[in-house]
Amino acid sequence: MKKIISITKGDGVGPEVIDEALKILHIIEKYRDFTFDLQEAPAGGAVWKETGTNLPEKSWNTIINSDALLFGAIGLPDLPQGIAESAILKIRQGLDLYVNLRPIKLYDPLRDRCPLKEEYIGKGIDITIIRENTEGLYANIGGILKDEVAMNSMVYTRNGCERVIRYAFETAKSRKHKKITSVDKANILKPSQLWRKIFEEIGKKFTDLEQENIYVDAFCQWLIRAPYSYETVVTGNLFGDIISDEGAFLIGSLGMASSGNIHPGKVSMYEPIHGSAPDIAGKNVANPIGAILSVKLMMEESFKSPELAHSIENAVEDALKEGRTVDIKSNELPVLSTKEMGDLICKKMQSSLKK
Ligand code: NAD
Ligand code: IPM
Ligand code: MN
Numbered sequence: 001m002k003k004i005i006s007i008t009k010g011d012g013v014g015p016e017v018i019d020e021a022l023k024i025l026h027i028i029e030k031y032r033d034f035t036f037d038l039q040e041a042p043a044g045g046a047v048w049k050e051t052g053t054n055l056p057e058k059s060w061n062t063i064i065n066s067d068a069l070l071f072g073a074i075g076l077p078d079l080p081q082g083i084a085e086s087a088i089l090k091i092r093q094g095l096d097l098y099v100n101l102r103p104i105k106l107y108d109p110l111r112d113r114c115p116l117k118e119e120y121i122g123k124g125i126d127i128t129i130i131r132e133n134t135e136g137l138y139a140n141i142g143g144i145l146k147d148e149v150a151m152n153s154m155v156y157t158r159n160g161c162e163r164v165i166r167y168a169f170e171t172a173k174s175r176k177h178k179k180i181t182s183v184d185k186a187n188i189l190k191p192s193q194l195w196r197k198i199f200e201e202i203g204k205k206f207t208d209l210e211q212e213n214i215y216v217d218a219f220c221q222w223l224i225r226a227p228y229s230y231e232t233v234v235t236g237n238l239f240g241d242i243i244s245d246e247g248a249f250l251i252g253s254l255g256m257a258s259s260g261n262i263h264p265g266k267v268s269m270y271e272p273i274h275g276s277a278p279d280i281a282g283k284n285v286a287n288p289i290g291a292i293l294s295v296k297l298m299m300e301e302s303f304k305s306p307e308l309a310h311s312i313e314n315a316v317e318d319a320l321k322e323g324r325t326v327d328i329k330s331n332e333l334p335v336l337s338t339k340e341m342g343d344l345i346c347k348k349m350q351s352s353l354k355k
């Protein structure tokens with residue numbers, strides 16, 4: 001099966017983690033019936049410096065003509081705010097990627113890296129966060145007037161809420177979850193009141209699922225207090241951005257968390273949730289697992305290969321028993337560089353696919 005994958009390495013640690021994710025794609029090509037035509041689609045800060053645009057037309061054309069996009073991270077500290085980063089929103093909104101799927105799963109070997117006491121980890125952490133990805137405060141409706149007034153409107157539409165909430169219910173059902181949690185701020189924000197109404201309307205068709213609403217401020221403490229009690233969590237754009245970084249640290253590091261920006265059946269984008277991490281860029285120390293698990297999501301969601309998704313995840317879990325990047329280091333195991341971590345995961349992957 002031939003697939004075209006566009007590749008945006010981006011800025012900072014982006015190229016470092018994507019290079020490791022690409023090694024996984026090469027192993028898949030070697031042992032399974034997939035051929036990947038990889039096409040670079042530069043975006044972000046470095047390309048802005050060269051061309052004056054953060055998403056050149058050539059990159060956009062490459063992306064829209066591919067089967068999926070693998071994205072690193074963008075943002076450079078010497079650029080004005082948003083100059084690089086707005087490329088991500090152009091892609092999410094341009095491709096109408098209304099679902100941002102952000103799994104927060106604590107792998108067993110990393111229980112020692114979870115910052116919570118055992119009693120709060122409980123039976124473990126395995127949360128499917130589904131973040132609305134095209135609207136809310138990210139709808140880009142607003143502006144700055146004479147450096148005196150600045151505003152962004154929080155835009156929620158019925159269609160925008162319905163489609164992501166329905167996706168979340170269907171995901172909860174297909175994963176055999178018992179509960180779905182909606183996170184909002186309906187006690188004060190009008191868009192959240194519409195969101196909650198729609199969550200309750202759609203919920204009527206899913207009577208087997210326990211359904212709950214939690215305000216986002218309280219949810220931030222529940223996520224630390226009882227993370228084991230959440231399965232599917234659905235929320236708006238900004239709330240989802242924030243709670244997923246909080247969740248990422250619970251599973252060991254921001255470098256562990258992956259994501260899929262998805263429009264079912266259309267070109268979707270897969271990326272680690274972290275940024276360009278300028279504090280560690282160029283040092284070969286970044287954790288590549290968020291990027292590698294983003295390939296796992298690509299296999300699952302875009303290429304419909306649960307077998308390959310599984311083998312990537314197993315390879316990551318096995319590798320974590322033998323070595324770790326510095327952000328998730330353990331006293332008993334060797335500290336690995338970005339490349340060494342990637343190589344170890346590839347070795348595990350290779351031996352499982354050879355069987
Ligand atoms: P960040 O995610 O880049 O880094 C936050 C902290 O997490 C840093 O200490 C960093 O070293 C650490 N970290 C991040 N990724 C890591 C990895 N793979 N391994 C180990 N540690 C890791 O967030 P920030 O510092 O707030 O933002 C830096 C830049 O990235 C900004 O320009 C921001 O706008 C941008 N950003 C881009 C994306 C994206 O491209 N999707 C996402 C978030 C932030
Ligand atoms: C993320 C990032 C982006 C967001 C930024 C860089 C636009 O933080 O993907 O989580 O806020 O969605
Ligand atoms: Mn974020």
